[in-house]
Amino acid sequence: MEFRQIQYFLSLYDEGSMTKAASRLNVVQPALSMQLAKLESELGQQLFIRSTRGMEPTPAGRQMYKLFRPVMGDFARARELLMQTDGELSGHVSIGLIATVAQDLLAGAVTEFSEAHPRVTLSLSDGYTPALCQAVTEGLLDAAIINQPRRKLALNSHPVLSEDFVLATGLRHAPLSETVALRQATALKLVLPTRLHGLRDILESFAQVEGVELSPALEVDSMNALLQLVEMGSYATLLPRIAVRSRVEEGTLLAHTIVEPPLVRHVVCVTHPRRALSPAASAFIAMLEQHAQSRTATSPTTPVRP
Structure with a gap:
């Protein structure tokens, strides 16, 4: 088994296409096919199955x-x-x-980092906390910014930010005071993330402690779709302040502070305990954390209803 063969295999797995993998590796397809055949012969197992959808990995390939x-x-x-x-x-x-961090911080952090470090290439993805933790564990990601899970992780973690949840409403929603009790919020027509989403898990834990039930009228995981529904006026939602910040600044949403009790989530960065971060990865994470802390430190207050 040669180093080059492993590189070819990984590229083919990632691309799912002989043509795309060859282009990525800057080699001709026959050379890629030959190295794959040699690797499969040495291992005595088929690693891919050719189909109309491309190169499908076999169980041995996975x-x-x-x-x-x-x-x-x-x-x-x-x-x-x-x-x-x-x-x-x-x-x-x-x-x-996680999406609620990515949508507010990513563009600014990437722009600043890329201008400062043009020789660093970035691959950025959003997802749910469990999937991101798994990707760090398997070495597919250098690190991940996630909601702090309630269970203990086998990964290293350090705090990135702590922020409060707010009740967000559209400008056409029935008027509410600037501060709202959780029990009062749960009586509204809510649209919330599904139970697959880490934010819902956090909200459910708060509701359980307070002895109230979350019964949303609608469940939506897409942050953009969820916030658009709230902007239309009939729904309200419970989200971290950073997730609604931009729209509050634009004046399309109102953010009401939750009291009795205040709801706070903790966001952490997780890394693998046996894989040291490269200087470039450490620098980019530091940039993300700087942007996160800057944004939460200057969170907007609820705008005056026009």
Whole structure:
């Protein structure tokens, strides 16, 4: 088994197409096919099945990917460390974020970081907390910004930000005071994320402690769709302040502070305990944290209803 063959295998797995993988590797397709055939012959197992949808990995292929992706990630990080002799950051960074953080922070952080470190390439994805933790565990992500789970993780974690939940309403919603009790909020016509979403899990835990029940009229996981529904006027929602901040600033939503009790979520950054972050990854995470803390420190108050 050669290093080049593993590189070819991983590229083919990621791309799902012989044509795309060959283009990514800058090799001709026959060379890629030949190396794959040699690898399958040595292992005595078929790694892909050709179909109309492209190259479908077999169970053996999926197992090999799970085993070798972290190894290649470690190799890439080690190579980056050795090559950074001029003090300028370089290499590839792969970070996952929960959607409520990504939608408000990502554009600004990426723009500032890319201008400062043009030799670093970024791969950024959003998702649910469990899936992001799994990707860090398997070496598919360098790190992830997630809601702090209630259960103990096998990953290293450090705090990024703490922020309150607010009750968000549209401008045409029935008037409410600037502060709202949780029990009062749960009596409204709510649209909330589904139980697959980490935010819903946090809200359910608060509701359980207070002895109230969350019975949303509608469940939507897409933040954009959820907020658009609230803007239309008939629905209200409970979300972290950062998730509604931009629309409050634009004047399309009102944010009411939750009291009795105040609802606070904690966001953390998780990394693998046995995989050191590259300098580039550490720098980008620091940039994200700086933007997160800056945004939460200047959270807007509820605008005056026009």
